[in-house]
Amino acid sequence: MAPESGVKHAYLLDYGLMEAEWGWFLPDAASVSQRDKPRKWVQFPMLGALIEHDDGYVMIDSGPNPDAAKVWPKESFEAFPVIKFSEENRADTQLARLGLKPEDIRAIIFTHLHLDHAGQAYMFRDSAFLVAHRRELQHALVQIWEGKTGAYVPVDLEPLRGARWVLIDEERLELLPGIELIRTGGHTPGHMVVKVTAPSGDVWYFMGDFFHMPEEFQAESKGWLLYNGDEFESFARKMRLWATSRRVHMVITHDPTNWQRYPRIPQPLF
Ligand SMILES: [Zn+2]
Numbered sequence: 001m002a003p004e005s006g007v008k009h010a011y012l013l014d015y016g017l018m019e020a021e022w023g024w025f026l027p028d029a030a031s032v033s034q035r036d037k038p039r040k041w042v043q044f045p046m047l048g049a050l051i052e053h054d055d056g057y058v059m060i061d062s063g064p065n066p067d068a069a070k071v072w073p074k075e076s077f078e079a080f081p082v083i084k085f086s087e088e089n090r091a092d093t094q095l096a097r098l099g100l101k102p103e104d105i106r107a108i109i110f111t112h113l114h115l116d117h118a119g120q121a122y123m124f125r126d127s128a129f130l131v132a133h134r135r136e137l138q139h140a141l142v143q144i145w146e147g148k149t150g151a152y153v154p155v156d157l158e159p160l161r162g163a164r165w166v167l168i169d170e171e172r173l174e175l176l177p178g179i180e181l182i183r184t185g186g187h188t189p190g191h192m193v194v195k196v197t198a199p200s201g202d203v204w205y206f207m208g209d210f211f212h213m214p215e216e217f218q219a220e221s222k223g224w225l226l227y228n229g230d231e232f233e234s235f236a237r238k239m240r241l242w243a244t245s246r247r248v249h250m251v252i253t254h255d256p257t258n259w260q261r262y263p264r265i266p267q268p269l270f
Pocket of ligand 1 (some may be wrong): 114116117125208209253
């Protein structure tokens with residue numbers, strides 16, 4: 001018999017739209033006969049999730065800083081511009097659709113700490129546990145400390161000094177009954193996928209940015225956002241096996257078709 005899950009519902013949070021060059025997601029090099037091949041850009045959603053659990057509300061990822069154009073380093077915003085973000089895309093506005101306030105959130109799980117996932121954590125820093133893999137926080141802080149501009153931005157992490165961090169050391173950990181964290185690496189050193197067991201017994205994998213796009217899953221390949229190829233290949237292949245089950249679902253965070261397929265909060269995903 002399957003272990004009991006305390007999960008009741010899940011909802012998806014709409015954190016607006018971003019744009020980026022396609023080569024970040026899938027290798028897109030030109031051959032010699034394509035020397036003048038134009039570069040391709042893609043628009044895609046940023047989203048998070050809210051899990052309603054017997055033990056409280058748990059969020060997955062917090063979206064980008066609402067003032068990204070002003071507070072991100074110029075290079076970061078130029079590479080990954082936020083092209084749509086309004087009042088309705090704020091994490092507190094999204095939660096209000098279900099009648100919730102930031103203080104009602106017990107914990108936030110960060111799949112990783114990139115700028116489109118950790119940017120509104122400051123709203124929760126005094127009330128929620130902040131759950132990230134230890135390797136992820138270490139990597140993010142080292143990158144910032146070395147002055148590297150990229151997908152970790154100081155404005156996200158600075159307000160989180162002294163917050164109630166829960167740093168995960170394990171490769172797999174059941175955080176609460178029915179909510180399991182799996183360190184996949186691949187995209188970042190401490191990247192985690194969140195496996196959530198619905199009351200029906202169906203399993204939902206919240207993929208973070210392990211796959212940004214469904215094409216990466218299909219091709220088992222990743223573009224410039226690949227950090228560790230061995231880790232990527234290892235977990236991608238397992239996911240290919242698991243996803244053959246009709247009871248297994250994957251939420252691929254930046255899939256441009258997400259809002260055609262899934263409802264927004266307050267309508268439940270399940
Ligand atoms: Zn992302």
